[in-house]
Amino acid sequence: MGWLPWARFNLHRNPFGELTPDERAELAVVEVDYLIEMLGDPRQAVQFIGECGRGKTTRMLKLRSHLPESSYTYIPEHLPCPPILSGNPILVDEAQRLSRSARRCVLRSRCSLVFATHNDLSKSLRKHGYRVHTEHIGESNGPELVCELLNRRIEASRLQSGVIPVISIEDAELLVAEFGNDIRGIENRLYLQFQKNLEVGFDGEM
Known part of the structure; x- marks a missing residue:
């Protein structure tokens, strides 16, 4: 297995590369x-309200994985708005972009x-007879949670038994101090750090 580029870290990939939707759901904390x-x-x-990178889509994918009759539609930034897939429940990501x-x-x-949204859509929902439960996503993204979810991603990239890189609580505190509750920003930083480690070597700690 020594020919695998990540094998010397006991990993089979960069842990902070792009995940499939199923992987994101499985690793969600x-x-x-x-x-x-x-x-x-x-x-x-x-409705999940929050800025980009805080965990709205992760929650949507986790829900979808537990609700086999549900549908999930992502609304892109630019028109046209795609057709909304039918299901029960209906999950719409970036719902603030829905056309009228x-x-x-x-x-x-x-x-x-x-709904995963940047804007509060409760007024429209209530107007159409819905009871609305709102969660503001990102407020709980503290060092302990960040440490857990980052190490879950590393563990999911393990190659075999033995030592793998570990994110300490001190590492997580520094990352949160720099990026706040922006999980995506933290993961992007670590992706680049792991790529750098691939070039220069690794001693078992981040």
Whole structure:
């Protein structure tokens, strides 16, 4: 296995490279059981509000992995707005970008809804008869959580038994001091750091 570029770190890849949606859901450090119970009511809406990189999409993917009849649609920044996939519940990522007609269609679906959004959409939801549960994403992204989720990503990239890189709580505190609750920014920084380590070597600690 020595020919594998990451084998000398006992990894099979850069832990902070792009993950598949299924991997993101599996590695998420979030609790969703209470949301799943809530979404059994067809007039229930859940909205995750937060800036980019704080964990909104991760929560959406975690929910989707537990709700086989659900649908997930990402709304890109530029038009046209894609068709909203049918499902129950309907999950819409970047819901603040929904066109007027698409939003009207979703709100009239009579299905439970989950929105990831930068803007509070509760007024429109309540107008259409939904009860709204709102969570502001990023507020809990402290050093302890950051340390746990970063080490989960490293562990998921393990090649075999033995020593692998570890993010200490002190490392996590420094990263949070620099990036705040921006998980994506932290992961991007570590991706570059691991690539640098690949070039210069590694002693078992970050």
